[in-house]
Amino acid sequence: SRYEREFFLNVVNGNGVISWGAVDTSRSDEGRDELIGFVTTRMIAAKDSEIEDLFRYNNSHKDLTLLYILTLGVVDSYRNLGIASSLVREVIKHAASVSNCRGVYLHVISYNQPAINFYKKMLFKLVRRLPMFYYIRGQHYDSYLFVYYVNGGRTPCSPLEIVTSFVVDFRAFLKMLVGKIWRKEEKSIPRWSRCKESTTLLTSQNNNSNNKRIIAGEDSRCHV
Numbered sequence: 513s514r515y516e517r518e519f520f521l522n523v524v525n526g527n528g529v530i531s532w533g534a535v536d537t538s539r540s541d542e543g544r545d546e547l548i549g550f551v552t553t554r555m556i557a558a559k560d561s562e563i564e565d566l567f568r569y570n571n572s573h574k575d576l577t578l579l580y581i582l583t584l585g586v587v588d589s590y591r592n593l594g595i596a597s598s599l600v601r602e603v604i605k606h607a608a609s610v611s612n613c614r615g616v617y618l619h620v621i622s623y624n625q626p627a628i629n630f631y632k633k634m635l636f637k638l639v640r641r642l643p644m645f646y647y648i649r650g651q652h653y654d655s656y657l658f659v660y661y662v663n664g665g666r667t668p669c670s671p672l673e674i675v676t677s678f679v680v681d682f683r684a685f686l687k688m689l690v691g692k693i694w695r696k697e698e699k700s701i702p703r704w705s706r707c708k709e710s711t712t713l714l715t716s717q718n719n720n721s722n723n724k725r726i727i728a729g730e731d732s733r734c735h736v
């Protein structure tokens with residue numbers, strides 16, 4: 513595995529992390545099933561997520577949670593057999609069973625067409641394009657953010673909800689602007705150094721929309 517050890521341990525043992533695996537029992541070797549697909553999720557507070565604004569119209573948004581997909585992967589020779597669909601259906605089922613959970617969300621790197629098609633087919637909604645979100649071997653790549661709403665979660669749609677979201681966004685923008693002016697002198701921290709990962713199978717969750725992902729692995733086909 514090319515996961516950084518700390519990232520891997522955090523994914524496997526971390527708080528709020530739940531994973532589902534798909535196994536091929538027919539390939540059992542001495543009673544050990546072969547793992548052929550894997551999805552890892554983390555439950556987070558909606559208010560700590562980068563899509564908090566999508567839930568602000570809801571009065572109880574402070575208590576809401578979201579399930580973030582950290583990793584999803586199916587072994588090459590088992591692809592296009594519906595395995596990822598089954599895994600993600602389990603994820604959605606779990607999210608729906610948690611009463612204050614309003615959605616499942618994730619990032620996909622802009623060139624990962626199989627994953628983009630996959631999430632569209634699974635009826636995830638494309639809610640954001642994040643420019644230059646990933647930095648891989650000297651190249652910037654955009655990221656798509658997909659959400660699958662559960663338990664009545666949805667994109668704000670009434671005029672009042674849209675105005676509320678706009679006001680909240682505008683206030684966040686002003687805050688960010690003031691923060692930027694404030695920090696203008698602090699140039700000591702390099703822009704991309706805040707979040708660093710090495711991975712074949714994608715990335716960790718982070719709660720700040722300004723955070724970007726640096727990926728140092730050789731295989732960049734499968735980042736969320």
Ligand SMILES: CC(C)(COP(=O)(O)OP(=O)(O)OC[C@H]1O[C@@H](n2cnc3c(N)ncnc32)[C@H](O)[C@@H]1OP(=O)(O)O)[C@@H](O)C(=O)NCCC(=O)NCCS
Nearest residue numbers: 584585586591592593594595596597626627629630734736
């Ligand atoms: C994306 C991935 C998880 C899909 O797994 P899978 O088990 O093959 O997916 P399923 O069989 O359940 O779903 C198939 C659907 O995904 C999409 N899809 C899968 N492979 C595709 C490909 N090579 N090109 C285009 N679309 C593709 C299609 O919409 C397809 O539906 P269709 O068969 O009706 O056309 C798998 O390709 C993979 O592990 N990729 C590498 C890791 C990765 O990119 N993870 C996702 C990042 S979040």
